[in-house]
Structures are given as structure tokens and as C-alpha cells.
Amino acid sequence: MARAWKFGDDLDTDQILPGRYAPFMTGQDKFHAYAFHDARPEFATTVKPGDVLVGGDNFGCGSSREYAVAALKVHGIGGVVAKSFARIFFRNCINLGIPVLESADAADLVADGDDVTLDLVAGRLRTPCGAATLRPLPRFAQEILSAGGVVSYLRAHGDFPALD
Amino acid sequence: MTAKTLAEKILSRSSGRDVRAGDLAIVPVSRVMVHDSVIDAVMAGMKALGKERVWDTERVCVFVDHAAPAPTPVVADSHRVLREWVRGQRIATFYDAGEGVCHQIMVEDGFCEPGTVIVGSDSHSNSYGSVGAFGAGMGATDIAVALALGRTWLRVPESIKVQFVGQLRPGVTWKDAITKVVGEVGTDGARYACVEFHGVGSLPQGDRITLSGMSTEMGAKAGIVVDTPEAPEWLHPDADASYTRVVRVDLDALEPQVAVPPRVDQVVDVSAVAGTAVDIVFLGSCTNGRLVDMRQVVQLLRGRRIAPEVRLEVVPASRRQFEDALADGTIAALSRAGAVVGASGCGPCLGRQGGVLAGAEICLSTANRNYKGRMGSPEASIYIGSPYVAAVAALTGVIDDPRPFLEADEESFDLLVAHRRRSRPAVGAASARAGDRARELVGAVPIRTSPQVFGMEVED
Numbered sequence: 001m002a003r004a005w006k007f008g009d010d011l012d013t014d015q016i017l018p019g020r021y022a023p024f025m026t027g028q029d030k031f032h033a034y035a036f037h038d039a040r041p042e043f044a045t046t047v048k049p050g051d052v053l054v055g056g057d058n059f060g061c062g063s064s065r066e067y068a069v070a071a072l073k074v075h076g077i078g079g080v081v082a083k084s085f086a087r088i089f090f091r092n093c094i095n096l097g098i099p100v101l102e103s104a105d106a107a108d109l110v111a112d113g114d115d116v117t118l119d120l121v122a123g124r125l126r127t128p129c130g131a132a133t134l135r136p137l138p139r140f141a142q143e144i145l146s147a148g149g150v151v152s153y154l155r156a157h158g159d160f161p162a163l164d
Numbered sequence: 165m166t167a168k169t170l171a172e173k174i175l176s177r178s179s180g181r182d183v184r185a186g187d188l189a190i191v192p193v194s195r196v197m198v199h200d201s202v203i204d205a206v207m208a209g210m211k212a213l214g215k216e217r218v219w220d221t222e223r224v225c226v227f228v229d230h231a232a233p234a235p236t237p238v239v240a241d242s243h244r245v246l247r248e249w250v251r252g253q254r255i256a257t258f259y260d261a262g263e264g265v266c267h268q269i270m271v272e273d274g275f276c277e278p279g280t281v282i283v284g285s286d287s288h289s290n291s292y293g294s295v296g297a298f299g300a301g302m303g304a305t306d307i308a309v310a311l312a313l314g315r316t317w318l319r320v321p322e323s324i325k326v327q328f329v330g331q332l333r334p335g336v337t338w339k340d341a342i343t344k345v346v347g348e349v350g351t352d353g354a355r356y357a358c359v360e361f362h363g364v365g366s367l368p369q370g371d372r373i374t375l376s377g378m379s380t381e382m383g384a385k386a387g388i389v390v391d392t393p394e395a396p397e398w399l400h401p402d403a404d405a406s407y408t409r410v411v412r413v414d415l416d417a418l419e420p421q422v423a424v425p426p427r428v429d430q431v432v433d434v435s436a437v438a439g440t441a442v443d444i445v446f447l448g449s450c451t452n453g454r455l456v457d458m459r460q461v462v463q464l465l466r467g468r469r470i471a472p473e474v475r476l477e478v479v480p481a482s483r484r485q486f487e488d489a490l491a492d493g494t495i496a497a498l499s500r501a502g503a504v505v506g507a508s509g510c511g512p513c514l515g516r517q518g519g520v521l522a523g524a525e526i527c528l529s530t531a532n533r534n535y536k537g538r539m540g541s542p543e544a545s546i547y548i549g550s551p552y553v554a555a556v557a558a559l560t561g562v563i564d565d566p567r568p569f570l571e572a573d574e575e576s577f578d579l580l581v582a583h584r585r586r587s588r589p590a591v592g593a594a595s596a597r598a599g600d601r602a603r604e605l606v607g608a609v610p611i612r613t614s615p616q617v618f619g620m621e622v623e624d
């Protein structure tokens with residue numbers, strides 16, 4: 001069981017990690033403490049490893065700053081489920097090993113604070129109001145994710161996963 | 165179905181497979197562009213990969229442009245580290261502070277081979293589509309991987325076709341045309357997509373950079389101009405290629421456009437915001453910091469000085485643009501008009517150095533982004549417009565349609581300027597608000613440790 005953190009449409013990277021708390025402003029060891037600093041001040045102190053972020057359309061839009069995703073990674077976020085994702089955020093998540101999954105119905109089923117279970121094998125997000133369907137990721141992305149990100153994948157295999 | 169879009173053609177050719185929108189592709193990159201604001205993360209990424217050297221020292225282009233010359237000791241230090249890295253890696257192509265904005269130089273100095281894939285550590289790497297390259301912005305880990313392997317993975321994007329028809333009228337520019345498109349499509353309307361610009365292949369390179377670069381403002385992965393003079397024969401979308409959307413822009417009917425803060429897709433005809441007071445005008449950026457843009461401002465100023473209440477910041481997009489503008493007297497004319505001319509680079513476009521905005525200030529910028537805090541204080545407002553609109557704002561202190569100024573004879577020109585200057589709303593209120601806000605911030609937190617006060621934003 002994990003807690004769901006619910007967000008709306010167009011959640012931008014500035015809300016995930018305001019630019020003024022970028023690692024070079026605050027330090028590599030501290031910047032994650034400012035995750036959702038303005039949007040959800042209680043987030044950084046109460047989030048637990050495995051918690052799931054649930055959002056609407058265009059999740060992670062805005063700048064290409066990877067450290068927004070890095071902050072989520074440090075907090076051990078179990079996955080992000082949204083109606084759709086901004087492209088740079090999406091690939092940054094895969095690269096850093098955070099499951100990112102599109103779901104047409106998750107946002108409608110989940111309320112903030114719900115107990116949810118992200119079942120990547122079954123492709124479901126189980127919620128108190130029923131199970132949301134997750135769109136399967138390409139095998140290429142799954143392989144990178146299961147290695148824990150592109151860096152670990154490349155260290156282990158020396159090249160990208162094969163495309164089928 | 166065999167017809168292909170430009171993106172499908174380029175990515176099929178580079179990957180050596182027949183790929184379609186939605187497929188994944190692994191492609192070699194012809195260049196990797198890296199700039200100063202992400203170098204630490206890129207170096208860390210390469211280290212994590214266990215890679216000591218870049219894959220090809222001839223194919224990496226490094227720039228110091230985002231906060232250059234260095235505004236603080238911290239930034240200066242990171243520039244120093246970057247220079248050492250460039251030397252240690254024996255990277256052939258390095259442009260230090262003052263040489264200009266990465267994207268301008270990438271195109272101007274011929275680093276963007278048409279029909280190839282180029283990745284950059286900056287979201288406006290789409291600019292390389294101005295000469296027919298598939299340029300895409302990526303995060304630090306992606307850039308580190310591309311530097312290490314010389315390859316990247318991509319999802320082949322769907323494409324949106326933007327068809328320009330007709331002719332721009334005098335006083336209306338390609339900046340107005342692309343701002344109109346951004347307004348129509350919205351900031352996420354081209355998400356994951358490649359925007360193809362049709363009907364503009366023969367434009368001067370600079371105008372094409374304005375178009376391609378601003379495809380980023382619609383969330384696009386790439387923005388490619390079709391049928392440029394640089395493009396090889398094969399680089400042409402098939403007539404029956406499939407597009408998720410076609411946007412037609414009638415240039416004959418186009419008015420000067422302004423993007424109203426804090427959204428770049430909140431776009432109106434200039435008349436809708438005419439009379440808005442402006443405190444500072446920024447002429448520069450990879451979008452509109454070239455000689456032609458500076459000339460348009462000089463053309464409109466007609467030797468007059470800017471309004472006493474206004475500052476005009478000019479930052480040429482590259483040293484070449486700067487030197488051309490020096491040679492033909494454009495810089496002298498801007499200086500005589502009261503402009504501050506900064507070192508070629510990003511300048512205040514991203515609010516890190518060289519004329520950042522105070523709280524409650526209103527800026528008219530020729531750049532591409534106007535979200536809260538982009539150019540300094542989050543309390544400031546940024547209107548985006550063409551160089552002509554910028555020139556009027558500098559001259560009169562208000563936003564206005566540039567065309568009457570361009571058309572007026574000498575005598576009515578001065579009357580028009582005087583009239584507009586008198587109409588400028590009192591800014592006392594705004595200034596007082598800015599002062600209060602500053603005091604509030606200083607009172608609330610010790611100024612030295614308050615990131616809010618410095619509000620530095622990374623352009624990524």
C-alpha cells in the first residue's frame with residue numbers, strides 16, 4: 001500500500017521543484033527537501049518511499065530540468081500515473097528509473113491521500129474506488145526501468161536495450 | 165501507407181530502419197550541444213556511466229552563454245570547471261562567454277547538418293530545425309549518454325503541419341507569425357510532436373531560427389522548416405504524409421501579436437494591450453537578437469532617444485551579429501538612443517544576469533518565454549513581442565501598434581511619440597508596490613540566504 005498524491009492538469013516542473021531550489025543553489029544533498037515546496041509544502045516531510053503521484057494531462061511540463069525528477073527519485077517515489085506526460089519529463093523519469101504510466105481513468109478514481117497499489121505486472125493502479133488501467137510501456141522502456149534507469153542499464157549492458 | 169513526414173524520414177534514415185510515428189528508434193547524433201548551466205549534472209552523469217571521454221571530440225559543441233560573463237562567484241566557479249573539462253576532453257568546439265547564444269552559433273557557424281539528429285542540453289535546441297536538422301532538447305542524463313555513446317533513443321514523433329499562406333504586411337514580422345501559431349496551438353498542443361513549417365523555406369536563416377526555436381513553446385520535440393536552401397533533395401515530407409493537425413496561418417490578415425504574461429500562448433493583437441506601460445525593453449535572445457532585429461529597432465527609432473522612464477537592454481545573439489551591427493552603425497545608433505548593449509549571449513532572457521527585473525516591473529521582451537520569474541522577480545510581468553513592438557515600447561514607454569510609427573512622416577512621428585508618452589499610465593503605483601514587496605521579502609528572510617530575492621531561474 002502506498003499513499004497517492006493527487007495533482008491536476010499541467011503540473012509543471014517549477015511546482016515539482018522550484019528553480020530557485022536547484023541543486024546548484026541549495027546543494028546536491030539538500031535540493032530534494034524542496035520538492036513541491038510551494039505547491040504542497042507538506043510533501044517533502046511526509047512522503048514515503050513507494051508513494052505514487054497521480055495527475056491529469058501534461059504532467060511535468062515546463063523546463064527540461066532533470067533535477068525535478070531527481071528530487072522525486074531521492075524520495076523513492078514508486079511511480080507517476082497521469083493522463084498524459086510532457087515529453088522531457090517522461091524520458092527523464094525513464095532515464096532515472098521512475099515508472100511513468102499513462103492512464104485514462106486513474107485521475108478520476110483517485111483522491112489525494114488514498115491508499116493505492118501500483119501493480120506494474122498486472123498493469124493496474126488499485127484504488128479504493130476500483131482498479132485503473134495503465135497503458136503498457138514499450139519493452140525498451142521497461143528494460144531500462146527494471147535496471148533502475150539508463151545509467152545502470154548502460155553500465156550493465158554497455159548499450160541501449162534492443163528494439164523489437 | 166508509405167508517405168512520410170520529415171521526422172519519419174530523418175529518423176528512418178538515421179536509425180537505418182523504416183520507422184513511423186510512435187515507434188522507438190535508436191539513432192546516432194551528429195552533434196551534442198552542451199551549455200554552462202547544466203555542465204555539473206552532465207559531468208556527474210558521465211561519471212556515473214563510468215565513461216571518461218566523450219565519444220567524438222569533433223562532434224561536441226560547448227558554450228558559455230546562459231550566465232555569461234559570470235554574475236556570481238558560484239557561477240564563475242562552475243565556468244572554470246567547465247573550461248577545464250573542455251580542455252581535458254580536448255573538445256574542439258568551445259565558445260566562451262561573449263561569443264553568443266548556443267543556438268545562434270550552432271546554426272550560424274554551420275554545426276547543424278540538415279537531415280541529422282542533434283541533441284542539446286537546452287529546450288530551444290529545436291532551433292536547429294531552421295536548417296532542416298532534427299534538433300531536440302534533453303535532460304542532463306540523456307546528454308551524458310549521448311556524449312558517451314554518440315547515440316540517443318527517441319520515440320518517433322507525430323507531426324503537426326503549419327502552413328503559412330500569403331504575405332506579411334509591412335510592420336508585421338515572423339515573430340508575430342510564430343507567436344500567433346503558439347497562441348493557436350497552445351503551450352502543450354505540440355507535445356511529443358514535430359512541427360513542420362511549410363511555405364517559409366526560402367526565408368533568411370534568422371527568421372527560420374525564430375520559427376523553429378519557438379516550436380519549443382508549444383511543447384514540440386522538434387520544429388523543422390521544410391525545403392530550406394540547405395536541405396538535401398531527400399529531405400522533403402511526402403505530399404500525403406499524415407499529420408495530427410494542420411494549422412493555416414493567413415499572413416495577409418496578420419496583425420502584430422503580443423503574448424500577455426504569464427503565458428506565451430495567451431496571444432492577442434497588439435491593439436488589445438495598446439497603452440500598457442513598460443519599464444524595460446529587452447531586445448535579444450536566440451529568438452530575436454540578430455542584426456535584422458536590431459536594425460528594425462533602429463529603423464523605428466529614427467534617431468530619437470528612448471522615453472526617459474524606460475531602459476533598453478540590447479544583447480546581440482552572437483559576436484558575428486554584434487560585429488555586423490557595429491560595422492553598419494546599428495550599435496552606435498542604439499547607443500545614441502540610450503540603449504545598454506550587453507555581451508553577446510542569453511543576457512537577461514532567463515533572469516540570471518545583465519538586467520534582471522525588479523518586482524512589479526513590466527518588460528517588453530523580444531525573447532520567447534514570459535512565465536513568472538523568468539527574467540528576475542516573480543512579481544514582474546513580461547510581454548513578448550516583435551522588435552518593432554519593442555522599439556515603440558522603448559520610444560514611448562507604452563505598448564502600441566508599430567505601423568503608424570513606421571508610416572508617419574517626420575513631423576507627425578514626433579507628435580505621435582509625444583502623444584503616446586503623455587498617455588503612459590503613471591507608474592508610481594507599480595514602483596511603490598515593487599518597493600513594498602522588496603521590503604517585505606527583506607523583512608521576512610535574511611536577504612543573503614533568500615533565494616526568492618535572487619530568484620535565479622535555470623534555463624533548461
Ligand code: SF4
Pocket residue numbers: 230265266267286288448449450451509510513514531532623
Ligand atoms: S531562450 Fe533565452 S536562455 Fe534559452 S537559449 Fe535562447 S537566449 Fe538563451
